[in-house]
Amino acid sequence: MKLSETFWNTKYKDQKTGWDLGVISPPLKAYFDQIENKELKILITGGGNSYEAEYLFSKGFENVFVLDISKIALENIKKRVPNFPTTQLLHANFFEIEDSFDLVIEQTFFCAIDPSLRLQYAQKMESILTPKGKIVGLLFEAVLNEDHPPFGGTKEEYLTYFQPYFQIVKMDPCYNSYPNRQGMELFVQLIKK
Known part of the structure; x- marks a missing residue:
């Protein structure tokens, strides 16, 4: 299944953004x-409306980058946070970026890509992280959809993708999930080997 820029732009145009909490995720x-x-170079993949980037930026983190394949999502951030640096809003396909980062934030991107790309995702993450760089964020541990995002999965499955490239510091049930995600999320902290 090809989830194209058009697919995601249509989701934003039609306001079918059920993944969007409208606030920063509590975890x-x-x-x-x-x-x-605050000098860390941070990437938020599939950032969408990226309340996380807005929060970090407001707290003095100036090296925050938001990556999304949807131009509409990036324009939404520009409208909401007009002083966010435009050069740090990356309109690109995650699998084609070449930059490197100290920390990548994961929230609803992994579950949005076709599951056949999950090993490639882990490999790409390893390639864009600086030595001892981290992936931190949330993964769904739930049976979700098979033919459209969000795609679910299990901790056991995820470990097969990440263990070859990352030290698993944490991949545990999340205790402070947003109410509609209680019992469905793993909090992950992975360090590049």
């Missing part, structure tokens, strides 16, 4: 609040 806010190094 990510808690994680961000304990980061001390």
Whole structure:
């Protein structure tokens, strides 16, 4: 299944953005609040309306980049956060980016790509992270859809993709999920080997 730019732009145009919480995800806010190094170069993949980027930027993190294949999603951020640097809104396919980052934030991107690309996702993450770089975020641990996003999965499945490339610091049930995601999320922290 090809999930194209048109597919995602249509979702935004038709306001079919059920994945969008409208606020920063509580587990990510808690994680961000304990980061001390504001110089980290951070990427938010499939960032969408990216309340996470807005929050980080408001807290003095100036090296935050939002990547999305949908131009509409990136325009939404520009409208909401007019002083967010336009050069840090990356309109691109994740699998084609060449830059490197210290930290990649995962929320609803992994579950949005076709499951056949999951190993490729892990490999690409390993290639764009700096030495000892991290992936931090949320993965669904639930049976979801088979023919359209969000695609679910299990911890056991995810470990097969990530263990070859990452030290698994944490991949545990999330205790502070947003109410409509309670019991469905794993909080993950992975460090590049």
